[in-house]
Amino acid sequence: MPKLGMGPIRRRQLIDAAIASIHEYGLADTTVARIARKAGVSPGIVHHYFTGKDDLLFETMRQLLADLRADVVARYASARGPFERLNSVINACFGDVQFSPEVVAAWLGLYGTARQSERLQAILTIYHRRLRSNLVSDLRALVPPQEAARIAEGIAAMIDGLWVRYALMGGVDDPLIPRTLTRDYLTAALAQFDNKKKTR
Amino acid sequence: MPKLGMGPIRRRQLIDAAIASIHEYGLADTTVARIARKAGVSPGIVHHYFTGKDDLLFETMRQLLADLRADVVARYASARGPFERLNSVINACFGDVQFSPEVVAAWLGLYGTARQSERLQAILTIYHRRLRSNLVSDLRALVPPQEAARIAEGIAAMIDGLWVRYALMGGVDDPLIPRTLTRDYLTAALAQFDNKKKTR
Amino acid sequence: MPKLGMGPIRRRQLIDAAIASIHEYGLADTTVARIARKAGVSPGIVHHYFTGKDDLLFETMRQLLADLRADVVARYASARGPFERLNSVINACFGDVQFSPEVVAAWLGLYGTARQSERLQAILTIYHRRLRSNLVSDLRALVPPQEAARIAEGIAAMIDGLWVRYALMGGVDDPLIPRTLTRDYLTAALAQFDNKKKTR
Amino acid sequence: MPKLGMGPIRRRQLIDAAIASIHEYGLADTTVARIARKAGVSPGIVHHYFTGKDDLLFETMRQLLADLRADVVARYASARGPFERLNSVINACFGDVQFSPEVVAAWLGLYGTARQSERLQAILTIYHRRLRSNLVSDLRALVPPQEAARIAEGIAAMIDGLWVRYALMGGVDDPLIPRTLTRDYLTAALAQFDNKKKTR
DNA sequence: AATGAATGAGCCTTCATTCAT
DNA sequence: TATGAATGAAGGCTCATTCAT
Numbered sequence: 001m002p003k004l005g006m007g008p009i010r011r012r013q014l015i016d017a018a019i020a021s022i023h024e025y026g027l028a029d030t031t032v033a034r035i036a037r038k039a040g041v042s043p044g045i046v047h048h049y050f051t052g053k054d055d056l057l058f059e060t061m062r063q064l065l066a067d068l069r070a071d072v073v074a075r076y077a078s079a080r081g082p083f084e085r086l087n088s089v090i091n092a093c094f095g096d097v098q099f100s101p102e103v104v105a106a107w108l109g110l111y112g113t114a115r116q117s118e119r120l121q122a123i124l125t126i127y128h129r130r131l132r133s134n135l136v137s138d139l140r141a142l143v144p145p146q147e148a149a150r151i152a153e154g155i156a157a158m159i160d161g162l163w164v165r166y167a168l169m170g171g172v173d174d175p176l177i178p179r180t181l182t183r184d185y186l187t188a189a190l191a192q193f194d195n196k197k198k199t200r
Numbered sequence: 201m202p203k204l205g206m207g208p209i210r211r212r213q214l215i216d217a218a219i220a221s222i223h224e225y226g227l228a229d230t231t232v233a234r235i236a237r238k239a240g241v242s243p244g245i246v247h248h249y250f251t252g253k254d255d256l257l258f259e260t261m262r263q264l265l266a267d268l269r270a271d272v273v274a275r276y277a278s279a280r281g282p283f284e285r286l287n288s289v290i291n292a293c294f295g296d297v298q299f300s301p302e303v304v305a306a307w308l309g310l311y312g313t314a315r316q317s318e319r320l321q322a323i324l325t326i327y328h329r330r331l332r333s334n335l336v337s338d339l340r341a342l343v344p345p346q347e348a349a350r351i352a353e354g355i356a357a358m359i360d361g362l363w364v365r366y367a368l369m370g371g372v373d374d375p376l377i378p379r380t381l382t383r384d385y386l387t388a389a390l391a392q393f394d395n396k397k398k399t400r
Numbered sequence: 401m402p403k404l405g406m407g408p409i410r411r412r413q414l415i416d417a418a419i420a421s422i423h424e425y426g427l428a429d430t431t432v433a434r435i436a437r438k439a440g441v442s443p444g445i446v447h448h449y450f451t452g453k454d455d456l457l458f459e460t461m462r463q464l465l466a467d468l469r470a471d472v473v474a475r476y477a478s479a480r481g482p483f484e485r486l487n488s489v490i491n492a493c494f495g496d497v498q499f500s501p502e503v504v505a506a507w508l509g510l511y512g513t514a515r516q517s518e519r520l521q522a523i524l525t526i527y528h529r530r531l532r533s534n535l536v537s538d539l540r541a542l543v544p545p546q547e548a549a550r551i552a553e554g555i556a557a558m559i560d561g562l563w564v565r566y567a568l569m570g571g572v573d574d575p576l577i578p579r580t581l582t583r584d585y586l587t588a589a590l591a592q593f594d595n596k597k598k599t600r
Numbered sequence: 601m602p603k604l605g606m607g608p609i610r611r612r613q614l615i616d617a618a619i620a621s622i623h624e625y626g627l628a629d630t631t632v633a634r635i636a637r638k639a640g641v642s643p644g645i646v647h648h649y650f651t652g653k654d655d656l657l658f659e660t661m662r663q664l665l666a667d668l669r670a671d672v673v674a675r676y677a678s679a680r681g682p683f684e685r686l687n688s689v690i691n692a693c694f695g696d697v698q699f700s701p702e703v704v705a706a707w708l709g710l711y712g713t714a715r716q717s718e719r720l721q722a723i724l725t726i727y728h729r730r731l732r733s734n735l736v737s738d739l740r741a742l743v744p745p746q747e748a749a750r751i752a753e754g755i756a757a758m759i760d761g762l763w764v765r766y767a768l769m770g771g772v773d774d775p776l777i778p779r780t781l782t783r784d785y786l787t788a789a790l791a792q793f794d795n796k797k798k799t800r
Numbered sequence: 801a802a803t804g805a806a807t808g809a810g811c812c813t814t815c816a817t818t819c820a821t
Numbered sequence: 822t823a824t825g826a827a828t829g830a831a832g833g834c835t836c837a838t839t840c841a842t
Contacts, residue, residue, distance in 0.1 A: 007801085010801095025316070026313065026315060026316035027228075027312060028227075028228055028312075028313060028316070029316065031835080031836060031837080032836075032837060032838085033835095033836075033837090041802080041803090042802065042803045042804060043803090043804075043836095043837090043838095044802075044803060044804065044805095044838085044839080044840085045801085045802060045803080046837090046838095047837090047838070047839080048801070048802075052837070052838075053836095053837060053838090054837095104315075105315055108311050108312050108314075108315065109312045110312075111308050111311045111312050111364070111368065112226075112227060112228075112308050112309045112310075112311050112312020112313060113226065113228060113312060114308075114368060115226060115304075115305055115308065116225070116226035116228070116229065121370075124368050124369075125369065128365060128368070128369060150381075153381060154358070154381055154384075154385065156361070156365065157357075157358055157361030157362040157365060157378075157381065158354070158357055158358060158361055159361065160360075160361040160364050160365055161356070161357035161358055161359065161360040161361025161362070161364070162357040162361070164311070164360050164361070164364055165328060165356065165357060165360055168311065168314060168324050168328070169324075169325065169328060170321075178357075181350075181353060181354055181357065184354075185354065185385075188388060188389075188392060189388075192388060206825090206826065206827095207826095210826085231810085231811060231812080232811075232812060232813085233810090233811080233812090241827075241828090242827065242828045242829060243812090243813090243828090243829080244813085244814080244815085244827075244828060244829065244830090245826080245827060245828080246812095246813090247812090247813065247814075248825090248826070248827075252812075252813075253811090253812065253813090406804090406805065406806095407805095410805085425716070426712075426713065426715060426716035427628075427712060428627075428628055428712075428713060428716070429716065431831085431832060431833080432832075432833060432834080433831090433832075433833090441806075441807090442806065442807045442808060443807090443808080443833090443834090444806075444807060444808065444809095444834085444835080444836085445805080445806060445807080446833095446834090447833090447834065447835075448804090448805070448806075452833070452834070453832090453833060453834085504715075505715055508711050508712050508714075508715065509712045510712075511708050511711045511712050511764070511768065512627060512628075512708050512709045512710075512711050512712020512713060513626065513628060513712060514708075514768060515626060515704075515705055515708065516625070516626035516628070516629065521770075524768050524769075525769065528765060528768070528769060550781075553781060554758070554781055554784075554785065556761070556765065557757075557758055557761035557762040557765060557778075557781065558754070558757055558758060558761055559761065560760075560761040560764050560765055561756070561757035561758055561759065561760040561761025561762070561764070562757040562761070564711070564760050564761070564764055565728060565756065565757060565760055568711065568714060568724050568728070569724075569725065569728060570721075578757075581750075581753060581754055581757065584754075585754065585785075588788060588789075588792060589788075592788060607822085610822095631814080631815060631816080632815075632816060632817085633814095633815075633816090641823080641824090642823065642824045642825060643815095643816090643817095643824090643825075644817085644818080644819085644823075644824060644825065644826095645822085645823060645824080646816090646817095647816090647817070647818080648822075648823075652816070652817075653815095653816060653817090
């Protein structure tokens with residue numbers, strides 16, 4: 001929990017510096033000293049604004065989640081109808097932010113660390129639940145609940161799978177490719193359902 | 201004469217111990233001492249059989265890749281035709297081995313570390329290329345090259361996405377679910393192509 | 401604000417502790433922990449003020465050179481004429497400082513290590529060049545250049561030879577002995593030249 | 601003490617390998633493993649022929665002394681009269697062997713280590729005493745005892761001083777230089793005495 | 801609020817030595 | 822005699838954390 005009034009600016013500086021350090025050195029080689037240097041402050045300051053290194057890193061990962069959520073919400077604002085809302089999610093997950101080297105490094109670092117920490121694990125759990133619930137929510141406006149759950153599962157896997165493949169392979173040349181593949185999957189799934197309906 | 205031929209045995213012991221340690225403590229908190237203790241040997245012996253900790257960890261990750269490959273190859277043996285071969289890949293990727301906590305921990309650790317090491321990066325690159333080439337190879341017997349590439353991309357993403365989601369959420373209750381979802385995706389993609397063909 | 405200006409103080413403390421450790425344990429058995437203990441600080445602090453052990457040891461050896469130089473310069477201040485200046489050098493090289501067990505241990509340690517390190521080698525090179533140039537400079541006021549070079553070579557050898565013999569034999573009972581022997585060599589060399597001149 | 605009959609060949613192999621290692625890595629970085637590798641044997645063998653590493657190193661240093669002695673004795677054989685015998689000593693001390701990089705490295709290593717070990721110290725003590733006694737013995741045939749002692753002291757210092765300077769500066773271009781300087785010192789000292797005698 | 805000096809635990813690695821074979 | 826596997830004790834160094842200022 002952020003200690004309000006105690007300097008949200010410093011906190012954000014340090015979180016950004018942490019992300020920068022994870023990008024440059026990797027999570028394993030990210031030290032308090034390196035974060036502080038990148039933030040242009042002294043190493044000791046970290047313990048004024050965070051319980052310790054783990055806390056700063058936790059808040060850093062939470063920021064990733066918050067940024068992604070904010071991006072989705074922003075895109076929702078201009079979306080008309082459930083299909084466009086689904087696209088908002090897809091586009092946010094494959095947006096420039098999510099494929100930036102810094103963010104990629106941080107997420108992948110989280111992947112490799114979450115198992116050892118309940119708090120970090122929780123961040124990923126929230127991410128997964130939220131993604132699924134966002135998808136299901138809009139899919140239910142298009143197909144029956146059971147179908148919605150199944151399709152949401154598939155799209156979520158598609159999103160994570162394409163992201164992780166591109167992330168691990170060192171970025172993506174054309175960000176349209178994962179979007180297109182995922183959207184094709186979505187439209188195919190919806191079409192398949194429509195066909196079933198017609199057949200009946 | 202000292203005990204001869206201890207090399208391969210000790211090496212394998214240490215690799216297994218490394219995996220066990222990554223499972224129990226996480227990659228970041230896996231130390232040479234812990235690996236050695238799990239292997240029941242002294243810490244110094246590690247440098248008898250490996251250049252150093254990094255080397256042991258690299259070989260450990262390489263073992264993951266080799267084990268997966270061996271699993272696929274074994275399943276290929278009893279596969280009849282391209283469709284069954286595609287299923288061999290899917291089943292191997294979602295086999296009990298790949299979802300065992302030890303293997304999950306190791307792969308996820310690799311995800312979070314590969315960016316910092318060319319050698320580790322290479323392991324993931326080989327994994328990705330091999331998966332894709334395996335899929336494309338059999339899909340070409342069923343659909344035209346261009347379609348094969350597109351479908352392979354989708355299946356690979358599906359495999360990685362489902363695996364990573366289940367892996368991060370702490371394993372999978374029913375290993376049939378990811379297999380079914382992926383196979384549905386495959387059959388749908390093939391069916392879609394057949395429809396196109398018929399329509400023409 | 402933390403304690404300011406601790407840098408130079410700690411650095412000198414550690415250098416002195418290093419010399420003390422070399423004296424007590426020998427250069428080969430001088431460890432960071434031992435140096436720190438002698439300095440009354442924690443082992444980790446060494447890397448706050450020096451790049452590492454090698455750096456501290458290098459600075460330690462450099463201090464030897466600086467101390468010797470300072471001693472010579474101080475004696476120069478009260479020297480009248482070239483002959484007295486030559487004696488200043490001789491007296492400094494055979495002063496109490498240079499025969500103190502700590503300084504002896506450090507110089508001898510340097511002798512045995514310099515071959516493996518360019519930086520340490522450089523210290524000895526500077527010492528040798530400086531000694532020779534000091535001698536030559538004053539001898540030129542007494543004899544022709546060529547003679548000056550030859551005599552300087554001889555005196556330098558005399559100084560190093562007597563020092564090393566006494567150093568290796570565990571110090572010197574009467575520091576006047578090496579001084580006298582060297583001064584005799586000097587006066588004999590000068591007399592020899594004067595004789596030549598007269599003969600001509 | 602060499603264990604006779606237990607393999608003097610192996611012992612000598614190991615001593616030579618030790619010298620080679622001291623030359624290549626320095627005394628501080630000379631390990632049992634490196635010595636063994638240079639000797640083409642297994643690391644464990646060292647403890648069959650020597651009490652341990654220290655013992656091997658001690659015997660190595662003792663070999664240096666023995667080699668120098670043998671060289672002097674060999675030159676004595678063809679020397680006619682005390683003056684030539686004195687030259688034998690000078691020539692041996694400045695012979696190719698004593699200026700070879702391997703021998704230089706070993707002697708300098710001994711310089712830096714002797715203070716920590718009585719046994720090693722003893723080697724240097726023997727060297728110093730022997731050199732002095734050799735010189736005095738022959739000088740007594742030329743000058744009165746008191747003069748002989750003084751001149752011997754000077755020549756010994758000259759020998760050690762020139763050797764150490766050339767050794768530390770990375771070898772000697774012309775081995776004649778130190779010989780000439782020392783011989784000049786000797787002849788000058790003898791001439792000086794003759795003059796005194798004549799004057800009287 | 802902020803600094804950076806200082807601590808001390810822990811890690812990777814090296815190495816002399818031992819020992820079963 | 823000879824091997825090289827194996828041990829276990831340090832050693833140098835890093836680093837999160839604390840604290841006087």
